[in-house]
Amino acid sequence: MADYVLEVKNVDKVYGQGDTEVYALRNLSFSVKRGEFMLIVGSSGSGKSTLLNMIGLLDRPTRGKVIIDGVDTSELNDNELSTFRNSKLGFIFQFSNLLSDLTVLENVTLPRKIQGTIQNSADEAKTLLKTVGLENQMHKFGNQISGGQAQRVAITRALIAKPAVVLADEPTGNLDSVSAETTVQLLKSLNRKLYQTFIIVTHDRHQFGEVDKVVTIKDGRILKEEMEANLA
Amino acid sequence: MDYRAQIGIRFITRRRGSLIAASLAVAIAILVVQVNSVIFQGLYDAIVRDQINYRFGHVYITRQEDFITKSDFMLVNWLERIPYVQAAAPRIDSAASINATIGGKIVRDYSVPVIGVDPVLDREASTMYQTVAPGGQYVSYRDSVVVGAIVDRDLGYPQVGDTIKLKFKDQFGNDILRRLTIVGITATAGSVGLDNSVIMNIDTLREILDRPHQTQSILVKLSDPTKDTDVKDLFLAAFPSNADKFKAQTIEESAEQTLSGFRSGIALINLVGYFGMMSSAFAVVTIQMMQVTSKTRDIGVMRAIGAKRKDVLLVFIFQGMVIGAIGAGLGTVMGVTYTAYAKETHMTFQGSLPLEVKYNWTSIMQTDIMAFVLAVIASIYPAYKATRLEPVEAMRVG
Numbered sequence: 001m002a003d004y005v006l007e008v009k010n011v012d013k014v015y016g017q018g019d020t021e022v023y024a025l026r027n028l029s030f031s032v033k034r035g036e037f038m039l040i041v042g043s044s045g046s047g048k049s050t051l052l053n054m055i056g057l058l059d060r061p062t063r064g065k066v067i068i069d070g071v072d073t074s075e076l077n078d079n080e081l082s083t084f085r086n087s088k089l090g091f092i093f094q095f096s097n098l099l100s101d102l103t104v105l106e107n108v109t110l111p112r113k114i115q116g117t118i119q120n121s122a123d124e125a126k127t128l129l130k131t132v133g134l135e136n137q138m139h140k141f142g143n144q145i146s147g148g149q150a151q152r153v154a155i156t157r158a159l160i161a162k163p164a165v166v167l168a169d170e171p172t173g174n175l176d177s178v179s180a181e182t183t184v185q186l187l188k189s190l191n192r193k194l195y196q197t198f199i200i201v202t203h204d205r206h207q208f209g210e211v212d213k214v215v216t217i218k219d220g221r222i223l224k225e226e227m228e229a230n231l232a
Numbered sequence: 233m234d235y236r237a238q239i240g241i242r243f244i245t246r247r248r249g250s251l252i253a254a255s256l257a258v259a260i261a262i263l264v265v266q267v268n269s270v271i272f273q274g275l276y277d278a279i280v281r282d283q284i285n286y287r288f289g290h291v292y293i294t295r296q297e298d299f300i301t302k303s304d305f306m307l308v309n310w311l312e313r314i315p316y317v318q319a320a321a322p323r324i325d326s327a328a329s330i331n332a333t334i335g336g337k338i339v340r341d342y343s344v345p346v347i348g349v350d351p352v353l354d355r356e357a358s359t360m361y362q363t364v365a366p367g368g369q370y371v372s373y374r375d376s377v378v379v380g381a382i383v384d385r386d387l388g389y390p391q392v393g394d395t396i397k398l399k400f401k402d403q404f405g406n407d408i409l410r411r412l413t414i415v416g417i418t419a420t421a422g423s424v425g426l427d428n429s430v431i432m433n434i435d436t437l438r439e440i441l442d443r444p445h446q447t448q449s450i451l452v453k454l455s456d457p458t459k460d461t462d463v464k465d466l467f468l469a470a471f472p473s474n475a476d477k478f479k480a481q482t483i484e485e486s487a488e489q490t491l492s493g494f495r496s497g498i499a500l501i502n503l504v505g506y507f508g509m510m511s512s513a514f515a516v517v518t519i520q521m522m523q524v525t526s527k528t529r530d531i532g533v534m535r536a537i538g539a540k541r542k543d544v545l546l547v548f549i550f551q552g553m554v555i556g557a558i559g560a561g562l563g564t565v566m567g568v569t570y571t572a573y574a575k576e577t578h579m580t581f582q583g584s585l586p587l588e589v590k591y592n593w594t595s596i597m598q599t600d601i602m603a604f605v606l607a608v609i610a611s612i613y614p615a616y617k618a619t620r621l622e623p624v625e626a627m628r629v630g
Contacts, residue, residue, distance in 0.1 A: 053624050056536070058536055058622075058623045058624045059622075059624055078540075078541065079540050079541075082535070082538050082539065082540045082541075083538065083540075085536065085537065085538045086537060086538020086539075087538070091536050091537060093533075093627065097529065097532075097533045097627065098533075099239070099530050099533060099534070100530075101239070101242040101243055101246045101530075102238075102239070102242060106238075110235065110534075110537065111537050111538060113235035114235065114534075114537065114538045114539050114543065115538065157537070161538075
C-alpha cells in the first residue's frame with residue numbers, strides 16, 4: 001500500500017449560491033506520496049491557490065475530502081484545524097510573511113512556541129538558519145532583511161515543526177532571478193536531504209526543473225497529472 | 233515569556249505613536265481623578281480640619297437639649313486623664329444683637345453668633361486664637377471681645393481698642409446691654425464659620441446669660457485622632473446618658489450637616505472623573521482597533537501557522553495590559569507630582585482655604601487598578617474582532 005501523505009478526494013469549491021454559483025474547483029482528486037516534490041501549475045485564475053488553501057486547511061472544500069497523514073480533515077473543528085496546521089503543515093507564502101516585529105530567530109521558532117514544544121527549538125532554528133546561510137541575520141527583525149533572505153527564513157519557519165507537508169504558494173514570485181534560483185535549489189535540496197514532502201504552486205513550471213509530480217489545473221479542473229517517469 | 237505576551241508587547245512597543253497615545257489617554261484619566269481628589273478631597277479634609285480646629289474638636293460633648301451643669305473644670309480634668317486626649321475646653325454658643333451697617337444702610341438689632349471661650353484652655357484645644365489678625369490678641373480679660381472680619385465690616389470697621397455694644401437676652405428673656413472692648417479681629421481662610429461671629433470670655437457670657445458654672449459644650453482635642461470613637465465611648469460609659477444626658481460625637485457626627493452635602497458633591501465629582509476614565513477606555517478601543525487593522529496580515533500568518541483564535545485574543549489582551557500598565561505608571565507619576573506640588577505650595581481653594589493635601593495611596597492604587605482593568609476591558613472588543621479574521625482573508629487584505 002502506497003504511503004500517501006496527502007489525498008484529495010472529489011473536492012469542489014463553490015462560491016455563491018443558485019444562479020450566482022461559481023466553481024473555483026471541480027471534482028479534484030489526486031494524491032501525494034511522502035517525500036515527493038510536487039508542483040501545482042496553472043495560469044492565473046485557474047484555481048491553484050484555492051486548491052492550496054484547501055490542502056493547507058485555510059479554507060474548507062464545499063464537497064469532498066482532504067486527507068492528510070491519514071486524517072480526514074473535514075471532521076476537524078476550528079481549534080483542531082489550527083493544531084493540525086501547526087503540527088502537520090508548513091507554509092511558505094509568496095511574500096514570505098514574516099512578522100516584522102519579531103526577529104528572524106523568533107519568527108523561525110514561532111510554530112514551535114505555538115505548539116508548546118519550545119525545548120531545543122532555538123538550537124534547531126539556529127541549525128536550520130545555518131543551513132540556509134542566515135546564521136548572521138538571526139537577531140535582525142523581519143523587515144531588516146532582503147526579500148530573498150526573508151523567503152529563506154520563511155522556509156526554515158515552515159520546517160521547524162517537522163511538518164508532514166510543506167506548502168509553498170508562488171515562493172519565487174516576488175524574488176529576483178538569482179534569489180528565485182537559490183530558493184528553488186534550497187527547496188529541492190531540503191526535499192532530498194530531509195525527505196520532506198513539498199507541494200508548490202507556481203505558474204512557472206520550468207523554473208523547478210525535474211520534480212516528482214506535476215498537476216496542471218485549468219478552470220478549477222485537473223488538466224493533466226504527470227508522474228516522474230513521464231516528466232521530461 | 234509566553235509567546236502571545238511577547239508578540240503583544242512587541243506589537244504595541246514597536247508602534248510608539250499608538251503606545252504613547254493610548255498610555256497618555258489612560259494616564260490623563262488617572263491624573264483627572266487625582267486632581268479631583270487633591271482639590272475636592274483636599275477641600276473636604278480642609279473643612280474637617282477647620283471644623284476640628286475651630287468648632288468641634290475631635291470629640292464634641294454636649295448635653296441633650298440643655299446646658300451642662302457639671303463642673304467644666306472636673307470634666308476637662310477627667311478627659312485630660314485619657315492618654316489620647318491632648319486638651320479639652322468648655323464653650324458656650326449664644327447670640328447677640330448689634331446695630332450694623334450693611335450695604336450702606338443701618339440695620340438695627342442685627343443678630344450675630346457669640347462664642348464664649350476659656351482664654352487659657354481654648355488655646356490648647358483649638359487653634360481659633362491663631363486666626364486673630366496681626367495687631368490684635370485673643371480674648372483675655374473679662375470684657376474683651378474678638379470680632380469676626382464680617383462682623384467688623386458690618387459694624388463699620390471698628391479697630392482694636394474700640395468698644396462695641398452688644399445686646400444679649402439672658403435665660404429668662406431679659407435684654408442685657410454690654411459694652412465690650414475689641415482686642416482682636418479674626419479672619420479665617422474661607423470664612424469657616426468665625427468671621428461672622430463674636431468671641432468673648434466664657435465667664436462674662438455665663439454672667440450675662442445668668443448661667444453661672446454652666447457650659448454648653450466641651451471640645452476635646454486628641455493626640456491620636458483615630459481614637460475618637462474610643463474616647464467618646466469612654467466618656468459615655470463614665471457618664472451614662474440616662475443620668476447626665478450627655479451627648480458625645482466624633483467630628484464626622486458633629487459636623488455631619490456640613491459634611492454630608494459636601495460628600496455628595498465629592499461623589500459627583502469622582503463620578504465625573506470616572507466618566508473621564510470611560511472616555512480614555514474608548515480611546516484605547518480606537519487605538520487597539522487601529523492596531524488590529526495594521527496587524528491583519530500578521531494575524532493571518534499566525535492563524536495559518538497554527539495559532540488558535542484564543543491565542544490571537546490573548547495577544548491583544550496582553551497589548552491592553554501593556555497600555556494599562558504604562559498608562560497607570562505614567563498617570564501615577566503625574567498624579568503624585570501634582571499632589572506633591574499642591575502640598576508643597578500649600579495650594580488654596582479659590583485663593584482662600586488652604587487645602588488639606590494628603591498622599592492617599594489606597595485611592596491612588598484603586599484608581600491605577602481601575603485604569604489598568606479598563607484598558608484591558610477596552611482591548612477585549614478589538615481582540616475579539618482580531619479573532620474573527622480568517623487566515624486567507626487576513627493575509628490577502630493585510
